[in-house]
Amino acid sequence: MWFTKSFEEVVADLDANPAQGLSGEEAKARLQKYGPNKLKGKKKKSVLQMFLAQLQDWLIYVLFAAVVITMIMGEYVDSIIILAVIILNAILGVVQEVKAGNAIEALQKMASPKALVRRDGTVQEVDAETLVPGEMLILDAGRYIAADARLVESANLQVEESALTGESVPSTKDATQIHTLETPLGDRFNSVFMSTLVTYGRGEALVTGTGMDTEVGKIASIIGGEEETKTPLEIRLNHLGKTLGKLAIGICVLIFVVALLQGRDLAEMFLISVSLAVASIPEGLAAIVAIVLSIGVTGMSKRNAIIRRLPAVETLGSVNIICSDKTGTLTQNKMKVVQYFTLQGETSVEHGAPNTATDEAILLAKAFILCSDATYDKQTESGTGDPTEIALLLLGDDLGLDREELQAGNKRLNEFAFDSERKLMSTLVEEDGDYTVYTKGAIDNLLNICTHVPENGQIVPLTEAHKEAFAQATERMSTQALRTLGAAYKPVNSVVSTEEMEQDLVLLGLVGMIDPPRTEVRPSVQKAHQAGITTVMITGDHKHTAFAIARELGISESMDQAITGQEVDEMTEEAFQQRVDNFRVFARVSPEHKVKIVRALREQGNIVSMTGDGVNDAPSLQAADIGVAMGITGTDVAKGASDMILTDDNFATIVSAIEQGRNIYNNIRKAVIFLLTCNLGEVVAMFITLLIGWEAPLIATQLLWINLVTDTLPAVALGMDPGDPDVMKDKPRAPNENFFAGGAGIRAIGGGILIGALTIFAFWYGYYEHGFSPFDDAVPVETLKNARTMAFLTLVACQLYYSLAMRHPTKSIFQVGLFSNKYLIGAIVLGLLLQHLIIGIPFMQEAFSLHMLDLEGWITVIILGLVPLLANEVMKFFLRRRRNVAEV
Template sequence: MWYSKPIEEVIAELSPDPARGLSEEEAKARLQKYGPNTLKEKKRKSVFQLFIEQLQDWLIYVLLVAVVITLFMGEYIDSIIIMAVVILNAVLGVVQEVKAGNAIEALQKISSPKALVRREGIVKEIDTENIVPGDILILDTGRYVAADARLLDAPNLQVEESSLTGESVPTAKDATALLESQIPLGDRSNSVFMSTLVTYGRGTALVVATGMQTEVGKIASIIGEEVEPKTPLEERLDHLGKMLGKLAIGICVLIFVVALLQGRDLAEMFLISVSLAVASIPEGLAAIVAIVLSIGVTSMSKRNAIIRRLPAVETLGSVNIVCSDKTGTLTQNKMKVVKYFNLDGEVTVEHGEQNTASADATLLAKAFILCSDATYDTDKEEGTGDPTEIALLMLGDDLGLDREALSATSKRQNEYAFDSERKLMSTLIEEDGHYTVYTKGAIDNLLTICTHTREKGQVVPLTEEHRQRYVNATESMSGQALRTLGVAYRPVDAVIAPQEMEKDLILLGLAGMIDPPREEVKASVDKARNAGITSIMITGDHKNTAYAIARELGITDNPGQVTTGQEVDELPKEVFRDRVNNFRVFARVSPEHKVKIVHALKSNGNIVSMTGDGVNDAPSLQAADIGVAMGITGTDVAKGASDMILTDDNFATIVSAIEQGRNIYNNIRKAVLFLLTCNLGEVVAMFITLFIGWEAPLIATQLLWINLLTDTLPAIALGMDPSDPDVMKQQPRAPDESFFAGGAGMRAIGGGLLIGGLTIFGFWYGYYEHGFSPFDDAVPVETLENARTIAFMTLVACQLYYSLALRHPTKSIFQVGVFSNRFLIGAIVLGLLLQLVIIGVPVMQQAFNLQMLDFRGWVTVIILGVVPLVLNELFKVYLRARE
């Protein structure tokens, strides 16, 4: 057992050099040997299993019974057609499920977590699946452990292992411990395990097991398959489908009873009733929604927004407040020190050049470097860690310090990790047998724990005058939109506990860093404002710095809209709740303030999006309606608590995601309304004609064909409609708004009645042009087939053309672009071609009881087919004029 062996023996067995790690060649070889560091995914259903599932519906069972009955009746062609339609419908369902599954699988790969490893002497971030036994893992606060590993060093390391042990209290780790071979998992203090979370401190560890060989992998191998829960949107549509299904079945039963009272052929009416039930129930809703969601979400991921939870797509359309961190989200996250201050005065730094520096300035830069967890390769211009710390390393380069030599002569013996309450970080460094504490953090907090400072190369007591000079320098830099960070030190005689470090410190000075605003953010803030969305900046920076950036980005131009975390704490809860909508900038806030802000905003009826990247941001991300984690700087905890991850950490991506979310929801709505309108048209045509005593305008096979034609390709094509460029000129959608809001329900009913009425008229005209009436008793078979052919062609033409009208509720098809949705044009053309095939090929004619139309019949079909589209376009003209 790895945990019961001396660390030297473990290193010898796995053969890495702890100082350099594995070479890339050796890592590739081990990846081939051990396989990827992933848990075995649950087995995907086979195509045959998916096909059988498509048939497991009681209406399909009734259709299969109908096949048997028609066979006994000698209606072989009807039997073949019904069976073919059932099989083809199942095949299309399988194709849709496979596509949706592939899209979601691709998303999971995109959002795979990262880990820090040391390879060839360089710390780099790689996908966790590429980690192999023998890798050197770098552990830091807020990061999930990527594999089972034996600790090499673990200063103050604490790991939350509840996912494995059930113990909610973080476990303190000790890299030097040598344990018995039978010790329980929860007591293995010299090891860390895959999927556990580093909550405090830092460390390095040697990977000893990956994938299914890890402790969590052993558990995963005995866990059964999970059932993927439906999203609220899918559940709502499922409920809608069942309700409409019951309504349709009721109408079909009524039709059958009417037919029974009218003395019609019961076998024929049984087939027609069952077929109408199948055609009128939008059983394709769930599959179409799944496919539109998955395609839309995959498209969003290509634009740097990874949706982790599908309900977020629906919620995005309702967001009216976006709370965003400043650093890296509103700004470029390319920090660089442009000024530093000590009691010798303020000095401007020329980045990338050698600056002359006094002894105190050199000591200041050295302190920043030794109190850092970041790395930076000057030649490759690549670094790992917090951008602020990287900027401080670059300051050392600019002031002429040799960081490699400094690293070789100094060794970290202890540390007091940063936390949001203290806003400080401290390290205990040994250099040539001498020990020094280095502390960096908010200058306000340093001033309270420093007793001395350096002036003209000498350590002197920190006077009130000195304090005021530091405060003035901080305010001056903040007014120039610079972020400030102070640093101090203290020589000590020996290794001391973390809690003893931050006392009686000697203040060295502070650095002023700039992080320029992203160029695209101002336009995004304006775009959000036009869409009824308020942008709010939340930052730990000084109030003046925050206001300067916010004003430049157009978030606010009123200092009265800026407040601080301390001011928030001073306000009673009810007062803050009443005033929270007035603020646009929250400065000097902690993660705890974020939660308070979210709750206050939500209590006023707002739908809130909140960004975060740290461990302590998880509560606010979970409290928000849409939690947004940073993909670059975000910790694994923040990503795990979020609904959406930004792979570029950019505010503009949030606004873009809201826009895409609105369009995805609108596309789903179009598909739903199209299906309901078409199905209603079929029910209206069948019910009214049979109720008044006419022959059925459509037979069972024709109904099933129409269902197959219109419930698949056109509906999916509508779900893939290009984005509406004006969607961000609309106000946010109410979260409880139904699909039928804004007159959509009445338009669906009106469209269904119109299509049904035109089908009935076409059926009547088929009699009329042959000199008969549908009320006549003795009508030639040719006349009935002619009438049914016109009704059949009219219904399909109406539905296919009407899909164009549903692309936008008020814009004409010319405004949205007739050919801008080539998928829909393709679906319409394919549908019309298939109609020509079954009416033009003699075998198909006979199978569907159709006949070739004469000139007047074709003219009737063409005119009636475009009527719903034309009337809808005229109604849009009226709506636009009224607006």
């Protein structure tokens, strides 16, 4: 067992090279041997299993019963048609499920975790799935460990292992320890395990197990996969479908009772009632929502927003406050040191050009380089680590320091890792037998622990005048939107503890760095403002620095809208909650402040989106309605706590995601309202005609056909409607708003009644055209077929054409673009072609009891079919006119 061996033995057994890591070729070879570093997921359903699952529905059971009854009655054609509809509906369901599954798999691949490794002598970030035994794994705070590994080096390393051991307190790791075979998992301090979290310090480890060969893999082999859960949107739709289903079944039972009292053919009425129940219940809602969500979310991922939890799509439409970090999200995340300050004065830094530097400046740059975990390769112009630390490394290059030589000649013996409370990082290094502590961090915190400064070549006590000089330099840089960072050092005689490292230091100076705003952010802030969304900046930077950037981006107008974390602490909770909506910039905040800000905003009834990238951002990401993690700079913890991940760390992507989320929700709503309107039209037509004693205007097979053609094709096509370019002109949607808000319910009822009434009129006209009335007793079979054909074609035409009107509640079909949704046009054309096929092919015509119409009949069907669309367009015209008058 690896934990019982020294790391020298582990290196030998794994044929590893800790200094260089594996070569790229060797890593590929081992990947072929050991397989990808991932746990085996729940076995995917086969196509046959998915097909059978589509048939496991009580409505389908009723239809199967209808098939059996019709076969017993000798109505074999009806039996075949009903069976064909069942099978075709199941096939469509399988196709949708496969598409949704493929989309989700693609998203999971995009959101796969990363790991830092040393390969070919350089530190690289790779997909965790490519890790192999013998890999040199680099561990830092905030990153999930991607494989089981034996530590080679550790510095104040602490790992939270509750997922494996149940212990909530992080375990302190020590690479030098060797354990016995009986040592329990939680006490193996020289090892780290997959899916555990580095909470503090750093380390290096050799990968010993990947995939199912890890401790987590052993658990995964015993435990089954998680049950799939439905989103709140799907639950709401299922509830709606069941409620409507109960109403529809009640009406159908009533129709059957009426038919019984009227002395109609019970077998025929049973089939009609069952078919009407199936046709009137929107059982396709869940499938349509699944496919619309999967297509929409996949589209969002292509625009750099990965949705981790589907309910987030619904919540996006209600967001009215975006809390955003500054660095990397609102700015370019490309820090550059443009000034540095020592007691000799301020000096500007020229990039890519020779800079004359004093000894104090050289020592300042040296402190920053040796007190850093970042790397940067000048050849490839790429690095790892925080952009601020990379900028400090580049300062050394600008001042002519040889970083590789410097780092090779200084061995790090100890470190006091950075944390958000101290806002400091310290290292103890040894150079030619001399020991030196280097510390970097916030200048305010450094001033509290420094006692001396270099002045005129001498180390002198730190005076109030010196402190004032540093304070003024910090203030000047901050007003120029520069981020400041200081550095200090002290020679020591021997190895000292972490507590002793940050005492009695010599303050060297500070640097001013700038991270310019992203050019696309200001238009996005304006777009969000137009949509009723307020942008709030939350940052750890100085108040003046933060406000300067916020003012440039249009987030804030006056300094009164900026507040610091300290000022927040000085306010009572009630006072802060009352005033929180007035602030646009929160500066010098801690992770605890972020949670407090989010909660206060939510207490005021806001729906809040919050961005974060660090370990300590996880609580605020979870506290927000939408937690947004940075995909590039974000830690695995932040990503795990988030609802959405930005693959480009860009604020503009958040606004774009809200816009897309609104459009996705609107598309789902269109499909739902369309289905309900069509189903209501069928129920109205059947119920009214049977109630007044007429023959049924539609037979069972016709109802099932209409259900298949109109419920599937146009509804899915509406769900794929292109986004409304004006959607961001609307205010955020209330989170408890239902599908029928804003007059949608009235339009659905009105549309359903109109479609039903037109179908009844077409049925009557089919009699009238042949000189009969639906009230007549002795009516030729051809006349009844003609009337039913008129009703059948009119109902389908009304529904197909009406789908065009559903694309926008107020815009005309020409304003949204008649042909802008090619899927919908295709669905309508296909639906009309299928109608012509079943009426034009003699066998199909006979199967559906249809009759070829004359010219007058066709003209009537076309005119009646266009009425709901035209009526809706006229209504929209008056709605637009009334809105324009109200705006004037």
